[in-house]
Amino acid sequence: MTTILIIDDDNELTELLDEFLSEHKFKTKVFHNPMEALNSLKASVPDLILLDIMMPEMDGFQLLRKIRETLDVPVIMLTAKGEVSDKVVGLELGADDYLAKPFEPRELLARIQSILRRVNSKNSMVDILNFESLDINKIKEEVVLDGKTVSLSTSEFEALLLFANNSNKVLDREFLVENLRGITWQTYDRSVDVLVSRLRNKLGETPARTRFIKTIHGVGYKFIATPYKK
Amino acid sequence: MTTILIIDDDNELTELLDEFLSEHKFKTKVFHNPMEALNSLKASVPDLILLDIMMPEMDGFQLLRKIRETLDVPVIMLTAKGEVSDKVVGLELGADDYLAKPFEPRELLARIQSILRRVNSKNSMVDILNFESLDINKIKEEVVLDGKTVSLSTSEFEALLLFANNSNKVLDREFLVENLRGITWQTYDRSVDVLVSRLRNKLGETPARTRFIKTIHGVGYKFIATPYKK
């Protein structure tokens, strides 16, 4: 079971978070005190940390720095509204994401899942995904198609990775938006379409002649590729 | 047919919602009064509830709590802008989603569908239906007939799924129309016939030689297939 550590001095909020996350099949551990939280990390490491920025004793940044000295756990920073500069600082210090209070539960959930997915795929034993004529090297962030290196942008690479890790499954637009952008979409969003279009282009395919990414009309896309064996 | 319960005291809004959702093939039930809504739940349970937070008599949170005491229906909370300001509102009681007014109808639709998808996939343990020479894979949205992949449109796929889930039962036109289109039956409606025709065609059968979908003259259709066991 996935464990989430919540560090926030706001009792009311932690209670809600606890309840909400438990409902969504996470195991939670709550600390209102930074030092205690830090200590608990020595005993056991959670899968993810929700960390408030504003706390007595030690602020979230300091705590994050301390955590990062020894551990590489994904951290989502929580902060009161308005302070955009916090975001920059937080991300610089190695927070994996950032969420302004008040936030929508749906959004929190989406980001948690998105991060966990990323981490899991990163940590999976396999560094290189091989398909028929396509090699994806996660470490080198390199993609080789038919023997030739393809240069992808970061988001294109992430999209391809997401597809490759979910090959032969239909991924709907909502899933894609949430996992690639970590946000809930507002209006009808074409950014995913464009991303796919560009990715397809670089992989040398057209919607008509599609080798890897198939359109599922009305739903989303599906990555089709037969794993390659040497 | 998917039923959505709307609980909101704002007459104008419920009217719009009613109209919009009906257009999109949902059956709606509107209540302006929390108590009445609560009572109606004893008689029949909808597939999803749209619940306003601000209402006279009993606010949405209380109502949600009451609902959750006995039922596990997905709930989307509606709220006027600003009501939430410093609270992490939806977290409070396990609403499945949360939408701030004013919202785009399109977004509401997306979220409704997203939730329903989630619930449905949870409820149907089986992801793959196997028949003699026909495999239906819900995750891959793929149909394989005699070893060859058949490409179906979304509604064709849904129709096939409906048939497969009700195999060897006679499904009359009214049932089909309601479940596939969610519209009320019109005598001169041939859309189901056309849909079946196309589906048959893609499954490689003719009315004369039917392998799966048999016509029951004067009534409807029947899907005949023996579940396959490995």
Add this chain to the structure above:
DNA sequence: TTTTATTTTCATAAGTTATTCACAAGTTAT
């Protein structure tokens, strides 16, 4: 058999959804 009712199919139009393009805004590198 003839008549009537019902189903099937087709072409087409209308409606949706997907793709691409050019451009602008934002980033990063030089």
Add this chain to the structure above:
DNA sequence: ATAACTTGTGAATAACTTATGAAAATAAAA
């Protein structure tokens, strides 16, 4: 500071899906 690169947006276009009405085919009834 400038250039090169990314990425989101809106608009135009393309592709796909689906409803409709009419005609053809089939089944049932007389």
